[in-house]
Amino acid sequence: MYAFTFHRPQTVRQAAGLLAKNGDAKLLAGGQTLLPTMKLRLAGPPQVIDMTLIEGLSGIEMSGRSLTIGAMTTHNDVNTSPVVQQAIPSLAKLAGMIGDPAVRHRGTIGGSIANNDPNADYPAACLGLGATIITNKRRIKADDFFTGMFSTALEPAEIITKVSFPIPKKAAYQKFRNQASRFALVGVFVSKRGSEIRVAVTGAGANGVFRVASFEEALKKRFAPKSLEGMSIPADGMNSDIHGSAEYRAHLVGVLARRAVAEAIGKSA
């Protein structure tokens, strides 16, 4: 690790002020990506702004027909929350599939989606549920938030404070793990809310999380695995590495989408 100045602001406003003043500063939420990267000296931010002393950034609550989760809420808290388990069980389950127990007790939802790792789970949930990302400045729809691998719509000095999820009628997440890292080699989140169908894919795309319009169209006719029978997506634009070729990833998108729909309607694929 390189030496850095450690800031511990008490409010989001102070944190944003520090960010604005120090262009190379990094926010420390759960630190499950940032700290390993710093330890390997792959990152060396001169300023690190710790979010843990800021009150009101973690917590889970239902408000009307949506579920709001504070940015500093850990994966473990989401996983074990009776409120989440009741409102969006697939989201609670997804949180329990992230990393390992140590990561889940430290890592946070805000940190995960701000990082937008192309193999992370939460971006699939945000896009697959049509979440709204709330920052100190504005509300951003998930469809507009994830702009590419490790990049988001966040502006300098903009800080995620909450994520708001509308409650779906049916939803499920299927994850096929990279054996080594346990990130998603491919993860598919499907949901149905009224007439809105979403199919969001993480891990597979060379450009990060994305929706599959052809699958969504097919599922609009009937929300059942059969509607996706024989469907897959083109290998073009898929990520390709030693863990999975573009063809394999494209194939898995179809398999996992069918399994996710089956899980969402309570059947086996």
Next chain:
Amino acid sequence: MSATGIGAAVRRKEDRRFITGTGHYTDDINRPGQAYAYFVRSPHAHATIKSIDTKAAAAMPGVLAVLTGAELAADKIGNLICGWMIHSKDGSPMKMAAHPALANGKACHVGDPVAVVIGETLAQARDAAEKVKIDYAVLPAVADPAAAQKPGAPQIHDIAPKNTIYQWSLGDAKAVDVAFKSANHVTKLDIINNRLVPNAIEPRAAIGEYDSGAGTFTLWNTTQNPHVARLVIAAFIGMAPEHKLRVIAPDVGGGFGSKIFIYPEEVVALWAAKRVGRPVKWVAERSEAFLADAHGRDHVTHAEMAFDAEGKILGLRAKTIANLGAYMSTFSSSVPTYLYATLLSGQYEIPQIYCEVDAVYTNTVPVDAYRGAGRPEATFVVERLVEVGAREMGQDPAELRRKNFVKKFPHQTPVIMMYDAGDYNASLKRAMELADYKGFARRKRESARQGKLRGIGFSTYIEACGIAPSQAVGSLGAGVGLWESAEVRVNPTGSVEILTGSHAHGQGHETTFAQVAAERLGIPIDNISVVHGDTDKVQFGMGTYGSRSGAVGMSALVKALDKIEAKAKKVAAHMLEAAEGDIEFKDGKFSVAGTDKSAAWGDVALNAYIAHKFSGQELEPGLKEGAFYDPTNFTFPAGCHICEVEVDPETGNADIVGWTAVDDFGVVINPMIVEGQVHGGIAQGIGQALCEGAVYDKDGQLVTGSFMDYCMPRADHLPPLKVDMTVTKCPSNPLGIKGCGEAGAIAAPAAVINAITDAIGTEQLAMPATPQAIWAALQKTNRMPQAA
């Protein structure tokens, strides 16, 4: 059997300190005035070092020294060596290239140490290391062993044209050709034995210290064989005379072979300690370990097996290219030769075997022994050939094996080894019962109903352990003898210290060696301590590897205990005023035959030291004896592992759903520890088969350089393991022990791949059989589950 003697499942004495964090590993040790070493490593696989500018680094805060290969050469520090001479078919000696501890003029793999910074703190050393300016001229690199000998491949060392270290063979090529001509069926396979990264839980570490007053060096080191390290560092590297160098291997957290070898970093820690006049500590980071610890396996093989019309094996031939990496590591030459080709007979009567091995240099981390060392590679060749042969000839794989098993002992194979004892049918039969082989067809239908492809695979392996008779290995090129030593020191109060040249790095010797002595002396196990891993305490020893500590190390202990008993009987005879021949020793008590006169162990021990009952002319005071034991043969553990898998044809994921292991390790000292060794070995073998594999890109960069990309087996890769044993005593050592440390890693890969290929209907599947690889193989067979 006593509660703590031979055969008792005694809980491990050492575990309390290990699991409560009160052990003392090398990094737990800190010396007064200690400084820290950080290595600058080559980022290139193959490059000429045009210049190194250390000025900026040396000017950084806290820097004590910045050292390079030039200073090493100026101080006449010798090269690292490979200690096993192999000759090529044409009689020429192997081509051992110079291996300086710091690269001098050329870097040959990514991670090759080029310079070292010694700093007051690790952070300062590391900061300064970034300021060392090295001007490299990058050269083309080769990482693939199959490509290393091809025309146009980059030439790595001048001494080895076509990057070829040796072209060795074993067996009678002509006789094998004749056998193949008479064959009714020939099975042919192309096999890649994947390169593995060892990854012991404790990374390697070293502390070098120099006492300028006494002129002595001390090295604390994560080594499996401290005396061998001392010998090599003294005799070949020339750091210090042997009697002025003390090597201490404190608690060591796993080795699996990777801590046998003498590495650059420990040499540099010692050398730098003298240069800067301060103790110097180096501890590998995990990422560093990937680039600096000797890797394992990495063979490319074509193998053929000839059968007659009934399925009897007529002959086997194999051609292997073995990747030894950028330099020849300490025992690297022996692994793909005498530890590999000599096991190609498996458990079978094979009249003729011929094996050719080309060892090559590549621009990769050196390759050396890793759990099993050559024997997993041999087992994989033999057990794949037999399984595939059975499938091709439409025979039951168990029946084909049974038909070909060696049944009479001793049995001389055509590849050096003389099997002394075994009952291969007994372990096969027991394993088939435990695995419910008969119920497999039903289970396969059940899996099909769930949309899964089920397969079953056997591995009836053999290994040569108890390494090894010194004369025999000497005639095969070994630079050392492979006996073991033990010393038993009885204290005046009757407590006992056992000093052994074996070394424990997870095996539980503090418990098992004490069990052997407790049984023999009839004293509580808690009154016995085991001392190992310090060249100032133990006179000499060859260390622990090759499943040798029980078979060889404990045999030395038994010899020393024989001498202790003989001497103690003399003392007791004086105490009891009886003839020495009338003294009987049983359950910790010396008694005079036919009388009720007796003396307890503790009284005899005390009398040996107070020496009041005998004159010094009659008997020397004291009770301390040592012994060296040189085995007369290898030992031959063998057994049968059966693996059952379920493959998801949509994703290619293979789930191991059943595992049965029935092993014959001879006499077992502690069944709980043995079972743990079997579990661990199977886990490593499953790791090799399903997920582990070091991948280099075309430029020689290690793509799998961290746990994000290199997949170690996890708990959920393992099903519940059914482990049982059959016993035939080893006839060549006093306790009848064969050894158990490597068996699981040797047996498992073939069992897994035999099971998966059975499930998916193609033999074209390389390790690691990742979901992607299995899915790709299935795209060619299009096999779908058949529930009917």
